[in-house]
Every structure is written in C-alpha cells, then in structure tokens.
Amino acid sequence: xxxxxxxxxxxxxxxxxxxxxxxxxxxxxxxxxxxxxxxxxxxxxxxxxxxxxxxxxxxxxxxxxxxxxxxxxxxxxxxxxxxxxxxxxxxxxxxxxxxxxxxxxxxxxxxxxxxxxxxxxxxxxxxxxxxxxxxxxxxxxxxxxxxxxxxxxxxxxxxxxxxxxxxxxxxxxxxxxxxxxxxxxxxxxxxxx
Numbered sequence: 001x002x003x004x005x006x007x008x009x010x011x012x013x014x015x016x017x018x019x020x021x022x023x024x025x026x027x028x029x030x031x032x033x034x035x036x037x038x039x040x041x042x043x044x045x046x047x048x049x050x051x052x053x054x055x056x057x058x059x060x061x062x063x064x065x066x067x068x069x070x071x072x073x074x075x076x077x078x079x080x081x082x083x084x085x086x087x088x089x090x091x092x093x094x095x096x097x098x099x100x101x102x103x104x105x106x107x108x109x110x111x112x113x114x115x116x117x118x119x120x121x122x123x124x125x126x127x128x129x130x131x132x133x134x135x136x137x138x139x140x141x142x143x144x145x146x147x148x149x150x151x152x153x154x155x156x157x158x159x160x161x162x163x164x165x166x167x168x169x170x171x172x173x174x175x176x177x178x179x180x181x182x183x184x185x186x187x188x189x190x191x192x193x
Contacts, residue, residue: 012077012085016070019087020051030083032058032076038066044073047179048087049139054131055180065181117157119187121150121174127182146173150183 015028028046035042038060047055056073058066077083127147132140142165149159156174160167177183 011082013074015085015087016046016053016074019048023051024048024087024089025050026087026089028085028087030077030081030085032083033080035076042066044068044076044083046070046073117155117160119156119185120152120154121156121159121177121183121185122152123147123150123182124184125182127177127180131180142169143173143177146170147177147182156185 012028012030018024019028026048028048030044032042032044035044035058038058040061042058042060044058045056046053053070056068056070058068060066077085127143132143145163146159146165149162154162156170160170163170165173174183174185178185
C-alpha cells in the first residue's frame with residue numbers, strides 16, 4: 001500500500017466484496033484498454049460509501065463521461081483484466097463541520113478553478129436519491145440542504161454564506177454533485193460581484 005491508495009488488482013469483484021465487508025469509503029479507479037462504446041483507453045471510476053457502490057462511470061481521454069455500473073465493470077475486469085485497480089480513501093462526511101478534504105489534492109484539482117466564489121452552480125438534472133441510499137442520513141441531508149440553495153443565480157460565495165457547513169465541505173458536496181452530473185458551474189461574470 002502506498003500513500004496514494006490501496007492496490008486492488010486481485011480482481012474487481014473480489015476487491016468490492018472486501019471493501020463492502022470492511023465498509024470502505026473512497027474512489028476506486030483503473031485504466032481500461034478497450035471498452036465497447038468508448039474509443040481508445042479510458043479510466044473507470046467507482047465511488048464507494050461504507051463499501052457500497054454509489055456511482056460508477058467511464059471517462060475517455062477527452063474527459064467525456066459514460067455511465068456504467070458495478071456489474072459491467074466486474075465483467076470487463078474478469079474478461080479483459082484484471083486491471084490495476086487502486087482505492088483512494090475518502091473520509092465519510094458525517095457532520096456539518098467535518099471536511100472530506102482528502103477527496104483530491106487541491107493543487108492538482110481540475111475543479112478548483114470552477115469553485116471560484118463568483119462561480120454560479122446550476123441544476124441540470126434530478127438527483128437520484130436511490131443512488132445515495134447507502135450514504136449516511138447526514139450526508140443526504142447535507143446534499144439536500146445544498147441543493148435547496150442552488151437556483152442558478154446565487155454564486156458559490158452566496159451559497160457558502162447561506163448554509164451552515166464549512167467551506168471545504170461545501171466544495172466537496174459541489175464536487176460530488178458535479179461528478180453525479182446533477183449540476184454545472186458557470187464561471188462567466190454576470191454583472192456585479
């Protein structure tokens with residue numbers, strides 16, 4: 001095990017069973033060579049909360065995402081792998097003053113520029129609450145509270161002033177909503193600050 005994550009190359013299905021047994025939280029990822037419907041190599045990502053898969057998707061070299069699920073990725077791993085899966089631990093968001101700061105290093109975070117205080121989040125899709133059923137009630141409530149403040153006009157700074165969570169937690173929740181493709185964040189200036 002290195003500082004970046006846990007090697008989970010024993011086979012995806014086996015690894016997922018272990019992570020479920022030990023209620024692991026984090027992002028499991030691997031590079032896949034050939035996937036039907038995706039051109040070239042791509043990355044597969046699986047988000048785990050308390051060992052349960054809450055989201056899975058593929059991302060091509062251009063950054064385009066393709067929805068997937070645990071069963072498809074397990075089949076690909078069995079038939080064309082095993083691939084070099086790595087789990088990056090992420091703390092479970094359990095309270096309003098805790099932060100999941102370990103989600104991504106801030107310096108290499110591709111979303112850091114989108115999280116500017118003047119950026120405006122907009123809801124583009126309904127949040128599938130079924131996908132979040134494995135999350136703690138506090139996490140679901142935090143997402144609900146944050147979503148209730150997003151109206152397509154308020155800036156990230158306005159929202160951070162409105163909700164009773166730490167700024168880091170709000171950033172992490174916004175990242176999760178972006179990953180789930182529930183929101184987009186516009187960084188265009190719309191007049192005043």
